[in-house]
Amino acid sequence: MSDDVQRGLEGVLVAESNLSYIDGDAGKLGYLGYSIEDLAREASYEEVVYLLWHGRLPDAGELEDFSAWMAGTRALDDEILTEIRQLAAADEVPMAALRTIVSALSAYDEDAGHEDVTDLDANLRKACRITAKIPTALAAFERFRNDREPVPPREDLSHAANFLYMLNDEVPDDVPAETFDMALVLHADHGLNASTFSAMVTASTLSDLHSAVTSAVGTLAGSLHGGANANVMRMLKEVDDSDTDPRTWVEQALDEGRRVPGFGHRVYNVKDPRAEILGTKSKELAETAGEARWYDYSTTIEAYIADEKGLVPNVDFYSASTYYQMGIPVDAYTPIFAMSRVAGWIAHVLEQYEDNRLIRPRARYVGETDHPFPPLEER
Numbered sequence: 001m002s003d004d005v006q007r008g009l010e011g012v013l014v015a016e017s018n019l020s021y022i023d024g025d026a027g028k029l030g031y032l033g034y035s036i037e038d039l040a041r042e043a044s045y046e047e048v049v050y051l052l053w054h055g056r057l058p059d060a061g062e063l064e065d066f067s068a069w070m071a072g073t074r075a076l077d078d079e080i081l082t083e084i085r086q087l088a089a090a091d092e093v094p095m096a097a098l099r100t101i102v103s104a105l106s107a108y109d110e111d112a113g114h115e116d117v118t119d120l121d122a123n124l125r126k127a128c129r130i131t132a133k134i135p136t137a138l139a140a141f142e143r144f145r146n147d148r149e150p151v152p153p154r155e156d157l158s159h160a161a162n163f164l165y166m167l168n169d170e171v172p173d174d175v176p177a178e179t180f181d182m183a184l185v186l187h188a189d190h191g192l193n194a195s196t197f198s199a200m201v202t203a204s205t206l207s208d209l210h211s212a213v214t215s216a217v218g219t220l221a222g223s224l225h226g227g228a229n230a231n232v233m234r235m236l237k238e239v240d241d242s243d244t245d246p247r248t249w250v251e252q253a254l255d256e257g258r259r260v261p262g263f264g265h266r267v268y269n270v271k272d273p274r275a276e277i278l279g280t281k282s283k284e285l286a287e288t289a290g291e292a293r294w295y296d297y298s299t300t301i302e303a304y305i306a307d308e309k310g311l312v313p314n315v316d317f318y319s320a321s322t323y324y325q326m327g328i329p330v331d332a333y334t335p336i337f338a339m340s341r342v343a344g345w346i347a348h349v350l351e352q353y354e355d356n357r358l359i360r361p362r363a364r365y366v367g368e369t370d371h372p373f374p375p376l377e378e379r
Contacts, residue, residue, distance in 0.1 A: 005364055010266070014359070015200070019052060019347050020189040027270040031189055032056075040277050045159050045184040045340070046070060052189060052347035053127060067158075073132040074153035074162065076140065077108045081150065084137060088144035094335045095221035101137045102217055105130060106210035117208045118353040126209045127346045134339050135159065139166035142332060160184055163339070168327060175288045176326045179281045183319060186274040187337055189344030191267065195219040195226070196341075196348050203349040204359040216345045217338055226334040231261035232320035233330045236297050246300040254308075262317030263305055274315035282318050285325040294321040 006012045021030045029036040032051055039048055043057075046067045050058045058066060076084075083104055087097040106112040109129055114122040140150035143166075151166045160181035164172040172180075192200070198219035199212040220226035239249045250260055265272055279298070286295040298321050305311050323333055 003364070009197075009361075014197075015192065015352075017192070017348065017351060018055065019344065019351065020191050022191050022267050024265075024267040024269050027268060027273050027276075029190070029273050036186065036273055037277065040182050040185050043185060045181050045188070045343075048185050048188050049131065049343040052343050053124060053350065068155070070128055070132045070159065071153075071155040071157075071162070073129045074136050074155070076133055076136050080104060080108065080133075080137070081140060084140050084150075085144050088141055091145070094138070094141065094331050095217065095226070095338070097141050098134070098138065098335050098338060099214060099217045099221065101141075102130065102134070103210060103214045105133060106208070109210070112208065112210060117206055118356070120350065120353075123209050123346075123350060123353070127350075130210070130213055131342050131346070132159075134342060135163040136166060138332065138335050138339060139163060142167060142329060164326065172326075173288075175285060179285055179322060180326060182281060183278065183322060183336075184340040186277060186315060187319075187340035189341070189347060192348075193225070194222070196345055199345045199349050200352045201359045203352045204356055206356070209346065209349060212349045213342060213345055216341075220334060220338050220341065226337045228261050228314070228316040229319045229323070229333040229337065230330050232317055233324050233333065235261060236294055236320060236324075237330075239297050239301075240293065246297045247304045250301055250304050251308075260301070260305060262313050262320065263309070263311040265314045268312075268314065271312040272314040275313045275318050278315065278318035278322050279313075282322045282325065285322060289325060291325070294324060297321075 018032060021033070022028070031039060031048065032055060034043075034051070034057075043051075044067075047057060047063060049070075050063065050066050080101065084097070084101060087100060092100075109126055111122040111126050116122070136150075136153050143150050148169075151169045153162055153166055157165055157171070158177065158181060161172055161177040164177060164180060190196070195216040199216040202212040202215040203209075223231070239246050242249055244252075253260060282295050282298065283292075286292040298318060302313050302317070305313075320333065323336065324330070328336065
């Protein structure tokens with residue numbers, strides 16, 4: 001056993017996985033051998049979910065059945081809707097609300113009490129319900145906190161289009177629906193990131209799937225993990241409000257010691273391939289809407305940071321302007337990240353269950369020893 005301490009477990013291999021492949025030096029990402037570029041261009045989110053959970057792409061019949069299965073489990077129990085209404089009335093932050101909702105879903109899941117938490121068939125049923133219900137819950141929460149009633153899900157729309165429909169009470173046009181579907185594909189999995197590892201640690205104790213996903217949601221809520229996309233959009237809005245050229249604004253921000261969000265990545269040493277894809281879709285949305293300022297701000301800032309700091313954007317950078325152009329509230333960005341990443345969390349949990357070993361690292365003790373215990377009256 002090595003005595004070296006690897007803070008943050010950086011570079012430490014703790015598992016083998018068939019799910020996602022990352023080459024940080026070449027800027028490559030793939031799921032089960034399929035490049036992210038091909039999946040983003042050719043596959044729907046439902047296809048990618050099937051791929052991650054079953055280890056292969058579905059044929060036409062399997063995809064139709066799987067999509068219908070997911071669509072048929074989108075509706076929420078009345079008790080869950082009541083809880084969401086109460087969370088919105090209490091002005092709960094979206095990620096905390098989602099954490100509470102995911103945990104509560106287990107109370108109404110017919111497989112939640114299954115004796116064997118590793119049973120694959122039961123877990124696939126639970127996985128389908130969790131993944132299908134999260135968008136319904138998020139849309140309902142957003143509408144409740146804006147004094148609007150939730151829009152019931154439709155079974156004839158895709159996973160992505162249905163969410164936008166429930167959020168805005170309007171069937172989305174093809175471009176935003178396709179763009180949002182692509183964003184879900186791009187965020188579906190990404191190796192042993194912090195939230196995925198959190199889910200795996202929970203599963204390794206032989207806790208249940210709802211608990212593992214709840215752990216992951218809580219981990220994703222942190223600003224060093226899932227919160228960066230919202231911070232990017234807040235920055236872009238600050239640039240817009242300042243009436244300052246984006247390059248000048250960033251230069252001043254850096255001089256003040258501020259951090260420009262959306263740049264750099266623990267894994268990638270070159271531009272994040274997902275940022276490359278989303279940048280193109282952000283431009284397409286801007287052209288469709290006839291409003292290019294958010295995209296223009298983004299490209300200007302990207303060029304400046306590359307020239308001055310040698311840094312390249314990560315997926316959060318262009319997801320910000322992409323989501324904003326679809327009318328998605330800024331503080332809902334991270335919950336939408338969760339709405340996509342739940343597919344990967346579950347896939348890694350299923351993989352953990354298949355060949356489980358309790359994840360239990362050690363810490364080096366650096367405190368004092370051999371203190372005599374003083375009586376209370378002498379302290």
